[in-house]
Amino acid sequence: MTDEETWSLWDHISGEAFEGPLAGQKLEIWPISMTLVEAALAKMPDLRIYTSSYRSWKQWFMHLPHRKFINSKGFLPPQFYLTMSQPIDPRLPKLEQGLGVIEGDQAKFYPMKSLPKGEMITDSFAGRTIVLERSEIDGVPSAKWQAGVDGPMQLLSRWYGFSYSYPDCDIYLQ
Amino acid sequence: MKAIDRAKAKVTTGKFQFLPLRPKHDQPLASLHLPGDAELLVLERGGEHRGLIAREMAYHHICQGELEGQPFLVSF
Numbered sequence: 001m002t003d004e005e006t007w008s009l010w011d012h013i014s015g016e017a018f019e020g021p022l023a024g025q026k027l028e029i030w031p032i033s034m035t036l037v038e039a040a041l042a043k044m045p046d047l048r049i050y051t052s053s054y055r056s057w058k059q060w061f062m063h064l065p066h067r068k069f070i071n072s073k074g075f076l077p078p079q080f081y082l083t084m085s086q087p088i089d090p091r092l093p094k095l096e097q098g099l100g101v102i103e104g105d106q107a108k109f110y111p112m113k114s115l116p117k118g119e120m121i122t123d124s125f126a127g128r129t130i131v132l133e134r135s136e137i138d139g140v141p142s143a144k145w146q147a148g149v150d151g152p153m154q155l156l157s158r159w160y161g162f163s164y165s166y167p168d169c170d171i172y173l174q
Numbered sequence: 175m176k177a178i179d180r181a182k183a184k185v186t187t188g189k190f191q192f193l194p195l196r197p198k199h200d201q202p203l204a205s206l207h208l209p210g211d212a213e214l215l216v217l218e219r220g221g222e223h224r225g226l227i228a229r230e231m232a233y234h235h236i237c238q239g240e241l242e243g244q245p246f247l248v249s250f
Contacts, residue, residue, distance in 0.1 A: 001236060001249060012236075012249035032217050032248055038210035040203060040225060047216070047223055049206060050197035050237060052230040058192075059233040069213055069228060 013155070013165040014102075029102075034070055034156050039137035071097070071112065071139050074158060081160075089163035091171060099132065099141040100162040100169070101125060102153040107166035109159065114174040115141045122146065123172060195234040200224060219244045226250075 001012045008020030015027035040047050052059075074095040081088070088094045098111040103126035110132060115121060117139060121132045129146040144151040155162075163169060203214075203225060213228035220242030231237065231250040238247045 027247075030218075032215050034228070035214050035216060036210060037203065037208045037212045037214060040214055040216065041210075044216075044223060045204065047203045047225050048200040049203050049214070049225040049227065050195065050200050050239070051206070051227065052195050052234060054193060054195075054230075054233070056233075059230070 011165050013100075013157070013161060029153055031151075031154050033142070034138075034140055035135070036070070036138040039135060039140075042137060070156070076160075084160075084164065086164070086167075088160045089167060091163070092159040094158070094160040096159040098157065098159065098162075099143060100155050100157045100166070101130065101143050101151075102166065103128075107162075107169035108172060109157075109162050109166075109169050110141065110143075110172040111159075112141065114172055121172075126152065192233060192235045194236040194238050195226070195230065197224075197237060197239045215248060215250060217241070217246060217248055219246055 001010050002008065002020075003010065003022070006021040008017045008022035008025075010017045010022075010027070015029040017023050017025045035043075074097065076095070081094075092109070092111065096111055098109050099115070100107060100109050106126045108123075108125050110121075110123075115132055115134055117134045117136070119133070123130050123132065130143050130152070131146050132141055132143045134141045140156060142151065143154050208227070215226040215228055215231060217224055217226070222242045224241060226237055226248060228250065231248070234250075236247060236249050238245075240246065
């Protein structure tokens with residue numbers, strides 16, 4: 001993404017500017033959770049929604065590859081990959097979905113298939129013990145530190161995007 | 175540091191520009207009558223939560239605003 005003040009280019013996952021006058025600057029980042037309406041109404045019945053009034057064929061068109069994200073195989077048109085400036089890390093299928101976790105300069109990708117529903121996984125990450133589980137309602141994984149109530153920066157993502165932002169990331173292999 | 179072709183990056187600043195969502199107001203989720211399997215993004219600032227409809231963000235890609243006096247930018 002780019003800002004309209006300096007036209008610097010920013011990695012929208014890591015929050016780091018990598019080209020332009022602000023190259024090297026980093027935004028504060030924090031997790032954004034994905035969920036289903038059904039799960040949100042159960043957990044946060046008073047949740048309020050920012051809605052868009054924009055209506056256009058462009059919106060309809062862009063929705064087509066994203067009709068379903070959570071637990072989906074996914075699809076991106078071939079021309080999308082031509083816009084990427086480096087080859088996709090071949091260690092996993094490019095559209096593999098999983099939970100990416102980040103702490104400092106360390107990152108790890110937990111493929112969805114390694115996180116079975118109803119099971120709690122413990123792992124070592126960034127020198128600490130991390131606990132991962134998937135929500136019963138929406139199947140979305142989340143991670144917390146075993147000691148404490150919070151967790152590392154995390155996002156539900158696909159391999160091509162996460163490995164692009166964190167090329168040296170580890171992969172959790174069950 | 176990534177090497178990037180700025181000419182390619184400029185694609186989205188031309189005719190087919192994605193307009194960021196700049197929310198002016200919000201509505202209760204329950205009042206929107208969305209299907210139970212519709213996907214949401216949920217952000218939190220200063221203890222307050224707000225949702226975004228994923229199918230709308232698939233176009234906008236970015237939502238930029240302020241919540242509880244704190245600026246935020248959500249990308250999707």
